[in-house]
């Protein structure tokens with residue numbers, strides 16, 4: 001965090017403040033971990049804090065210290081509006097633009113009179129905060145919360161609660177320290193968090209060893225349906241509505257399945273097509289390695305988008321047509337797929 005931002009934050013926090021900390025819609029480990037970590041830290045400094053998420057967060061995070069006190073906006077609209085009205089400061093964490101909180105809460109934030117502080121690592125931060133700590137090279141917002149404490153000269157305030165939350169956010173946002181955003185500094189911060197009481201083995205168990213038997217069986221079906229197109233360096237998985245129904249599908253169960261396709265040797269482009277009869281469409285997740293932009297691919301063909309190596313989209317054709325169309329598009333990308341790595 002640079003000197004100007006540090007000084008601005010020091011001024012804002014010079015006397016006890018009523019602080020609201022907000023994460024993005026469909027909060028992930030980094031959003032929840034960074035918000036809770038910051039909340040514990042600001043409380044130690046003598047401020048009053050409330051953590052608000054636009055909607056509910058996944059069960060595999062519902063053991064994090066402090067998570068019981070998170071207010072879910074869509075469940076408590078009235079109460080939340082009052083909290084925002086009374087706030088002195090609003091910290092927005094792990095998102096770059098107010099529309100990332102979704103619908104009504106976006107309007108609440110846009111109309112808020114409190115001053116904003118942003119801590120985030122996504123591209124192109126919007127300009128709504130009086131203090132913006134943005135760094136797209138950072139592994140995670142949770143890592144940034146540690147650097148935020150450091151910039152304020154307060155790392156000795158690191159408690160076990162803060163450490164566990166920040167470690168969880170860093171671990172989940174780096175794919176367990178695998179992604180290229182994982183720097184030597186990320187590991188140094190993680191080491192400090194472990195020293196402060198974050199138990200890596202226990203955090204890993206709590207986050208990752210939470211599969212239901214149905215989900216594991218569904219993964220078996222997905223892997224059995226895996227198709228590899230070696231000359232296109234592509235692999236894809238399909239799941240029909242019937243296959244989902246047979247395994248008592250719950251939201252989130254297919255999370256991460258596409259990564260198994262990407263883990264096949266030689267594959268740089270992986271896709272999962274999931275039939276959704278209720279919405280009468282096929283939901284698609286794209287993953288890639290290297291320079292192959294699934295953001296472009298999803299934008300060009302599937303009404304979607306995202307990041308260079310992770311994106312989503314959809315098709316209103318049936319599953320079979322969606323697949324045959326996909327296979328017919330691929331040859332146009334053969335050079336890019338071949339040169340991706």
Ligand SMILES: [Mn+2]
Pocket residue numbers: 030031094121139140141173
């Ligand atoms: Mn993040």
